Amino acid sequence: MLRYTVKRLLQLVVALLGLSLLLFAWFKSLPGGPENRMLPDNATDQQREALREALGLDEPVWTQYGEFLGRAVRLDFGNSLSSGRPISTELADRLPATIELSLWAIAIAIGVGIPLGYLAARKRGTWLDFTAVSGSLIGICTPVFFLAAMLKVVFSQNLGWLPTAFRLTPGTDYTDVTGLRVLDGLITGEFDVAWNAAMHLILPAIALASIPLAVITRITRASVLEVLGEDYVRTADAKGLKAQTIRGRHVMKNAMLPVVTVIGLLLGSLFAGAVLTESVFSFGGVGSFVYAATTERDYPALMGFILVIAVSYVALNLIVDLSYGFLDPRVRVRS
Amino acid sequence: MALLEVEDLRVAFGGSTAVDGVDFQVDEGQVVGLVGESGCGKSVTSLAIMGLLPRQSKVTARKRHRGGVTVSGRARFEGKDLLTLPRNEMRKRRGQELAMVFQDPLSSLNPVVRIGVQITEVLERHRGLRGEAARKEAAHLLDRVGIPDPTRRLTEYPHQLSGGMRQRVLIAIAVACAPRLLIADEPTTALDVTIQAQILELLKDLVDSEGTALLMITHDLGVVAGLCDEVNVLYSGRVVESAPARDLFARPTHPYTVGLLKSIPRLDLPIHEPLHPIRGSIVDVIRWKDGCAFAPRCDSVTEKCVEGEPALVGTEHAHRCVMAEEIA
Amino acid sequence: MTLAKIEKLDRLVEAGVEARTAEGGSLWHQSLRRMRRSPMAITGAAIVGLFLLIAILGPWIAPHSSTAQEWGDEVFLNRNIFPGPRAENWFGLDHLGRDMFSRMVVGARQTLLVGVVATLIGFAAGAVVGGVAAASGIFGGRWGQRIESVIMRSVDVALAIPMLLLALSIAAMLGPSLTTVMVAVGVAQIPIFARLLRGSMLAQAHSDYVMAAISLGVPKSRIVISHIFPNSLGPVIVQATLVLATAIIEAAALSYLGLGNPDPGSAEWGTMLADAQRFLAGAPQLAIYPAVGIIITALGFTLLGEAMRESLDPRLRREQ
Numbered sequence: 001m002l003r004y005t006v007k008r009l010l011q012l013v014v015a016l017l018g019l020s021l022l023l024f025a026w027f028k029s030l031p032g033g034p035e036n037r038m039l040p041d042n043a044t045d046q047q048r049e050a051l052r053e054a055l056g057l058d059e060p061v062w063t064q065y066g067e068f069l070g071r072a073v074r075l076d077f078g079n080s081l082s083s084g085r086p087i088s089t090e091l092a093d094r095l096p097a098t099i100e101l102s103l104w105a106i107a108i109a110i111g112v113g114i115p116l117g118y119l120a121a122r123k124r125g126t127w128l129d130f131t132a133v134s135g136s137l138i139g140i141c142t143p144v145f146f147l148a149a150m151l152k153v154v155f156s157q158n159l160g161w162l163p164t165a166f167r168l169t170p171g172t173d174y175t176d177v178t179g180l181r182v183l184d185g186l187i188t189g190e191f192d193v194a195w196n197a198a199m200h201l202i203l204p205a206i207a208l209a210s211i212p213l214a215v216i217t218r219i220t221r222a223s224v225l226e227v228l229g230e231d232y233v234r235t236a237d238a239k240g241l242k243a244q245t246i247r248g249r250h251v252m253k254n255a256m257l258p259v260v261t262v263i264g265l266l267l268g269s270l271f272a273g274a275v276l277t278e279s280v281f282s283f284g285g286v287g288s289f290v291y292a293a294t295t296e297r298d299y300p301a302l303m304g305f306i307l308v309i310a311v312s313y314v315a316l317n318l319i320v321d322l323s324y325g326f327l328d329p330r331v332r333v334r335s
Numbered sequence: 336m337a338l339l340e341v342e343d344l345r346v347a348f349g350g351s352t353a354v355d356g357v358d359f360q361v362d363e364g365q366v367v368g369l370v371g372e373s374g375c376g377k378s379v380t381s382l383a384i385m386g387l388l389p390r391q392s393k394v395t396a397r398k399r400h401r402g403g404v405t406v407s408g409r410a411r412f413e414g415k416d417l418l419t420l421p422r423n424e425m426r427k428r429r430g431q432e433l434a435m436v437f438q439d440p441l442s443s444l445n446p447v448v449r450i451g452v453q454i455t456e457v458l459e460r461h462r463g464l465r466g467e468a469a470r471k472e473a474a475h476l477l478d479r480v481g482i483p484d485p486t487r488r489l490t491e492y493p494h495q496l497s498g499g500m501r502q503r504v505l506i507a508i509a510v511a512c513a514p515r516l517l518i519a520d521e522p523t524t525a526l527d528v529t530i531q532a533q534i535l536e537l538l539k540d541l542v543d544s545e546g547t548a549l550l551m552i553t554h555d556l557g558v559v560a561g562l563c564d565e566v567n568v569l570y571s572g573r574v575v576e577s578a579p580a581r582d583l584f585a586r587p588t589h590p591y592t593v594g595l596l597k598s599i600p601r602l603d604l605p606i607h608e609p610l611h612p613i614r615g616s617i618v619d620v621i622r623w624k625d626g627c628a629f630a631p632r633c634d635s636v637t638e639k640c641v642e643g644e645p646a647l648v649g650t651e652h653a654h655r656c657v658m659a660e661e662i663a
Numbered sequence: 664m665t666l667a668k669i670e671k672l673d674r675l676v677e678a679g680v681e682a683r684t685a686e687g688g689s690l691w692h693q694s695l696r697r698m699r700r701s702p703m704a705i706t707g708a709a710i711v712g713l714f715l716l717i718a719i720l721g722p723w724i725a726p727h728s729s730t731a732q733e734w735g736d737e738v739f740l741n742r743n744i745f746p747g748p749r750a751e752n753w754f755g756l757d758h759l760g761r762d763m764f765s766r767m768v769v770g771a772r773q774t775l776l777v778g779v780v781a782t783l784i785g786f787a788a789g790a791v792v793g794g795v796a797a798a799s800g801i802f803g804g805r806w807g808q809r810i811e812s813v814i815m816r817s818v819d820v821a822l823a824i825p826m827l828l829l830a831l832s833i834a835a836m837l838g839p840s841l842t843t844v845m846v847a848v849g850v851a852q853i854p855i856f857a858r859l860l861r862g863s864m865l866a867q868a869h870s871d872y873v874m875a876a877i878s879l880g881v882p883k884s885r886i887v888i889s890h891i892f893p894n895s896l897g898p899v900i901v902q903a904t905l906v907l908a909t910a911i912i913e914a915a916a917l918s919y920l921g922l923g924n925p926d927p928g929s930a931e932w933g934t935m936l937a938d939a940q941r942f943l944a945g946a947p948q949l950a951i952y953p954a955v956g957i958i959i960t961a962l963g964f965t966l967l968g969e970a971m972r973e974s975l976d977p978r979l980r981r982e983q
Contacts, residue, residue: 018816
């Protein structure tokens with residue numbers, strides 16, 4: 001297990017180095033370089049030179065990469081070209097919103113998807129199974145931003161049941177602890193804030209959960225079906241074990257293996273979905289920041305964001321892989 | 336009274352009949368063989384007795400006969416019909432009074448659960464043993480089935496064991512609660528020849544020492560000869576011959592049994608003596624109610640064979656062949 | 664990168680090899696027969712067929728122009744007046760007074776084009792990367808294996824970047840246009856295709872008929888080009904069908920983020936859907952038509968791809 005962990009960690013470092021190299025190369029290959037974006041169109045060559053020197057662009061490429069890497073490790077991605085503020089500050093301000101939204105979404109997806117997939121498998125061929133399967137296929141094929149927008153139109157604008165935008169009703173006082181509003185409200189005892197934040201989270205979280213939910217339901221169903229046909233489940237039945245022991249220890253423990261891995265993979269699409277969902281609900285997470293960075297070609301900001309997301313994605317997948325090794329003893333031996 | 340009495344057992348998947356009226360019995364402490372080629376319904380018979388058919392059967396899951404399994408007849412165990420027992424009652428008996436050893440030891444053990452847990456969960460369920468007591472008993476069981484260093488093995492996973500050891504584990508699980516009846520479904524088919532003999536020896540020892548009855552399901556007449564007191568030969572879902580083992584080998588009566596015995600390669604015959612395989616395959620059948628299902632493959636077939644349902648004739652050594660006298 | 668993604672790709676590869684080696688071409692025919700009985704495959708094929716038909720015939724079927732603002736004077740943006748379905752305009756009018764039905768019909772072609780081009784970019788570049796890696800790994804000796812290792816590690820790194828992020832950064836670089844969307848979505852698919860093709864080719868390289876060709880003295884380059892490569896395409900084609908669905912959805916997302924076609928005149932479902940977001944409160948139908956079009960089309964390709972995968976998968980096949 002230790003060797004497995006060390007090996008995965010090494011792979012992670014290599015992957016991140018490769019990624020930083022890729023990003024750096026991309027950054028360097030941008031048309032005209034970043035200095036053009038930072039100077040007015042009528043800048044003189046001298047101004048241009050001065051800026052290049054200030055940015056260290058006249059140094060050899062490898063020195064530049066080394067500096068870039070060194071700063072990136074210290075989470076220093078430079079200043080945003082649009083706002084002029086440090087990118088790490090911008091990200092730190094906005095990440096909690098995205099994390100909170102993603103957590104809710106993945107919780108919904110797991111909480112609904114796994115039981116639903118299990119039921120669909122057990123009731124294979126019934127209307128429930130059919131609904132779950134076709135529903136998940138449609139879910140996978142529905143653009144997230146469209147679903148988000150429709151939910152907003154129906155439940156916020158037409159029915160008026162839920163707020164249309166933001167994380168809290170504007171003007172609400174709250175105490176910031178973790179940046180996750182619902183959690184903060186519960187910690188500080190400001191239950192009205194927690195409730196308020198939760199109401200604001202429901203629609204975006206549902207929209208964001210749609211694809212993970214669809215995928216988890218499908219995988220769980222397929223996986224449970226496969227496991228139900230396995231000999232060891234028959235053995236468990238032949239032992240006369242209680243139904244819940246068979247379901248938990250013999251069916252679900254095996255059926256969860258592919259599901260866990262898929263959850264790791266879904267995190268990528270979750271980040272992407274968050275960008276889209278947040279912009280529909282003006283949620284104020286990194287989504288809108290990235291949206292702005294993309295349209296305004298704020299390359300340093302974009303690069304910082306991609307690095308942060310890639311690191312967390314790779315790290316989360318490491319956790320998933322490790323838990324996989326923990327769940328399946330055969331993996332430990334194989335690696 | 337017999338320990339297990341199977342009477343007119345029928346199992347159908349959707350429209351196709353797998354078991355077509357099987358009768359046999361197993362007495363207290365007896366070793367009974369159920370012999371036949373693949374597809375004759377011997378495994379389905381055992382699963383039906385164990386009550387494992389409707390949901391979990393691989394056959395059903397794969398072929399998508401959803402709930403299309405119909406089981407009828409009787410399987411009286413100590414006087415109670417297992418087929419009509421409520422599910423919970425059946426669960427209590429499985430693993431405790433009736434236990435089963437399966438064919439493929441690797442796939443029959445849960446790959447992600449430690450060996451120890453897979454044994455102790457039976458002890459916990461049926462004997463109420465928990466914690467250290469359960470672990471001790473599990474180690475004792477492993478020791479009894481001949482696994483060296485049992486305490487270490489308890490913490491291992493199935494993939495860390497060899498094929499023979501896995502089958503020993505499955506046997507340990509099956510005998511954990513000292514069942515009255517043990518069903519072994521081709522327990523040696525997936526193993527190396529050298530291991531096969533050891534496993535059979537182990538089964539025989541366990542059964543003898545505990546007075547457990549054993550229902551041995553196999554296609555291997557060699558296994559039957561070495562182990563069984565009584566033998567039932569199955570063809571196309573029905574018993575065609577039933578006799579004490581010695582008697583069956585001495586005087587096989589049904590042409591199918593004769594064919595099975597003849598098709599075994601023998602070293603004590605002249606080298607140029609050709610083998611006598613049975614013609615065709617088990618798919619060439621007539622339905623039993625129209626005549627003898629074996630008729631299309633039988634060398635001694637006459638018109639009499641397809642004039643209605645052949646009956647099981649005889650008591651001690653019974654057979655289901657209308658031509659028996661003429662052939663003999 | 665992650666085990667599951669890789670394992671899933673590998674299983675698809677396995678499926679392709681088994682289909683090929685077991686009984687030559689006949690297993691492919693078997694898969695086809697099985698697909699003809701599968702409702703999933705039939706539904707998928709029907710949807711895809713209909714979509715292709717509309718995409719090809721679009722401009723001739725469309726009753727009106729897709730660009731001319733023929734009924735511009737009947738639409739009042741500020742009062743949220745968008746005439747709905749009527750005899751002349753089956754799907755009503757869009758925000759510029761154009762016939763929605765004609766725009767949908769004509770737009771199918773552009774949408775298909777975006778999906779197909781994006782997939783082709785991913786497919787072609789992925790095939791080059793994966794093919795070079797596999798070929799040098801198989802026949803390139805020790806240096807070839809090093810080259811293969813370097814290429815495949817880079818592919819694994821690229822697999823770790825969430826797809827939309829990759830697409831976003833590419834789109835940011837190229838500026839907004841339909842080409843950007845196609846390139847961005849396509850490039851993001853390269854690593855998947857590369858991995859799949861390389862795995863598939865390696866599996867073929869170990870098969871008996873390649874051994875036979877080598878022992879007969881067929882030149883290495885010929886073995887790779889005319890034996891290994893064509894026989895490895897099965898799983899890749901299945902994946903391409905699935906990617907096509909993703910590409911159409913991703914393209915819509917990029918359009919929504921403002922990276923798509925800046926010209927509002929052209930009819931393309933993703934762009935139409937993105938444009939319609941502005942009028943969602945008053946005229947949700949403007950978004951619903953293209954969205955439903957995208958969902959159904961993506962569904963069609965997904966069903967078809969999944970059905971193909973299932974019919975090829977040896978583990979699923981045994982069940983039948």
